[in-house]
Amino acid sequence: MRKSVVAIVGRPNVGKSTIFNRLVGERISIVEDIPGVTRDRIYAEGDWLTSTFNVIDTGGIEIGDEPLLVQMRHQAEVAIDEADVIIFLVNGKEGITAADEEVAKLLYKSNKPIVLGVNKIDNPEMRERIYEFYSLGFGEPYPISGAHGLGLGDLLDDVVSNFPEKPEEAPDDDTIYFSLIGRPNVGKSSLVNALLNEERVIVSEMEGTTRDAIDTHLHKDDQDFVIIDTAGMRKRGKVYESTEKYSVLRALKAIERSDVVLVLIDAETGIREQDKKIAGYAHEAGRAIVIVVNKWDTIESDEKAIKEFEEKVRAHFLFLDYAPIVFLSARTKKRLHTLIPAIGLASENHSKRIATNVLNDVLMDAIAMNPTPTLKGKRLKVLYGTQVAVKPPSFVIFVNEPELMHFSYRRFLENKIREAFGFVGTPIKIFARKRQ
Numbered sequence: 001m002r003k004s005v006v007a008i009v010g011r012p013n014v015g016k017s018t019i020f021n022r023l024v025g026e027r028i029s030i031v032e033d034i035p036g037v038t039r040d041r042i043y044a045e046g047d048w049l050t051s052t053f054n055v056i057d058t059g060g061i062e063i064g065d066e067p068l069l070v071q072m073r074h075q076a077e078v079a080i081d082e083a084d085v086i087i088f089l090v091n092g093k094e095g096i097t098a099a100d101e102e103v104a105k106l107l108y109k110s111n112k113p114i115v116l117g118v119n120k121i122d123n124p125e126m127r128e129r130i131y132e133f134y135s136l137g138f139g140e141p142y143p144i145s146g147a148h149g150l151g152l153g154d155l156l157d158d159v160v161s162n163f164p165e166k167p168e169e170a171p172d173d174d175t176i177y178f179s180l181i182g183r184p185n186v187g188k189s190s191l192v193n194a195l196l197n198e199e200r201v202i203v204s205e206m207e208g209t210t211r212d213a214i215d216t217h218l219h220k221d222d223q224d225f226v227i228i229d230t231a232g233m234r235k236r237g238k239v240y241e242s243t244e245k246y247s248v249l250r251a252l253k254a255i256e257r258s259d260v261v262l263v264l265i266d267a268e269t270g271i272r273e274q275d276k277k278i279a280g281y282a283h284e285a286g287r288a289i290v291i292v293v294n295k296w297d298t299i300e301s302d303e304k305a306i307k308e309f310e311e312k313v314r315a316h317f318l319f320l321d322y323a324p325i326v327f328l329s330a331r332t333k334k335r336l337h338t339l340i341p342a343i344g345l346a347s348e349n350h351s352k353r354i355a356t357n358v359l360n361d362v363l364m365d366a367i368a369m370n371p372t373p374t375l376k377g378k379r380l381k382v383l384y385g386t387q388v389a390v391k392p393p394s395f396v397i398f399v400n401e402p403e404l405m406h407f408s409y410r411r412f413l414e415n416k417i418r419e420a421f422g423f424v425g426t427p428i429k430i431f432a433r434k435r436q
């Protein structure tokens, strides 16, 4: 189900990044540090009371060296296009500036709810500075201080109350939602078209939940699929759409709604750093993943070539060792038939449940084979484990001291679980919890 999206806009230096970091808090620090993934993040999850939502820091979207006003216009457009609620941020220390008025003008034209935050109100004596901001015409200004974490609760109450009614929950069927991510020109559109036209059973094109986004139904091998629209698949010709940050942002929104993410690689041009970055997001988000090497028609295709390319992919995507690799050509449709079964399998494993007793047989065998580590004379004791969630499969292992569960031992247990139960195509999560 789609989360609501909040965008923060405002002229430079009003404190957008500071507020962004406050809203997304420590969620930004991730479990595994994949190089290049966490840096310059402009899109992340935040929560308030019972709501979880995604936040965009539009300040992070810079378009070449366009003048300030043009940059601000594009940032406001991103917010208007992508967000359900916009936080318009101004600087209480400096009062209203011409640049604030420019941003306001753009926001008037949108029909999105706008909440006005007056930042840098660091102490109660400064509160009276908010009154002049009524003249911007966005209702009550909220005094906040990003630096000190003040006033954010009232602001967020207003933001959350403006979220759209939850869209109808998708019927609890077994439809598989998938998206295609990858660099421009890797062949995303071509692959979608190849899949659709091969099948000729486009049930319908349905309105996506984002404005302009179109999701497509596909029925194949007795299974319903929804292909989620991704950045670059349908160009709308706006300036900011060609920026890397923006395409990453669109990809993240698509990943959010997917069960399975297809990570496309261009066989002709090889693997690039950016491929790794977006794949890292999908992994972090716990989605099932299939790596698709497209344009395989351009490569002299034999078993040896496949093996060599596969080794290259594995070396680049160490963190995706569970993802199957499919080699195909969207253009000639060579090996295209191997894709849908791979998506199906990854999705099945993504929601697979393992009975506790069966899991514990495997864990106990693993421990008997490779004794638990010790630290400062203390030995890790594994009591038992149980699966607590699916999508992705997540396991809690109860132990005497969670700190004794070293990364390498966790990895060993993960490998044993994978050996026993498959889980091809899906990340799995293992948490150690203390139990006497």
Ligand SMILES: Nc1nc2c(ncn2[C@@H]2O[C@H](COP(=O)(O)OP(=O)(O)OP(=O)(O)O)[C@@H](O)[C@H]2O)c(=O)[nH]1
Pocket: 010, 011, 012, 013, 014, 015, 016, 017, 018, 019, 059, 060, 119, 120, 121, 122, 144, 145, 146, 147, 148
């Ligand atoms: N006194 C005070 N300073 C703040 C507050 N919030 C942010 N700042 C400072 O304001 C400056 C700008 O903050 P940023 O968060 O980088 O602002 P921004 O809007 O993201 O800036 P751009 O990236 O240029 O668009 C920094 O020096 C912050 O430390 C606040 O609540 N009080």
Ligand SMILES: Nc1nc2c(ncn2[C@@H]2O[C@H](COP(=O)(O)OP(=O)(O)OP(=O)(O)O)[C@@H](O)[C@H]2O)c(=O)[nH]1
Pocket: 182, 183, 184, 185, 186, 187, 188, 189, 190, 191, 231, 232, 233, 234, 294, 295, 296, 297, 298, 328, 329, 330, 331, 332
């Ligand atoms: N040789 C070969 N070319 C392909 C294949 N698939 C796509 N192409 C070509 O690669 C180019 C880009 O394909 P698109 O499908 O537009 O790629 P995209 O990833 O959707 O691109 P963006 O919309 O820019 O993100 C086009 O010229 C395609 O004809 C393939 O399997 N083999």
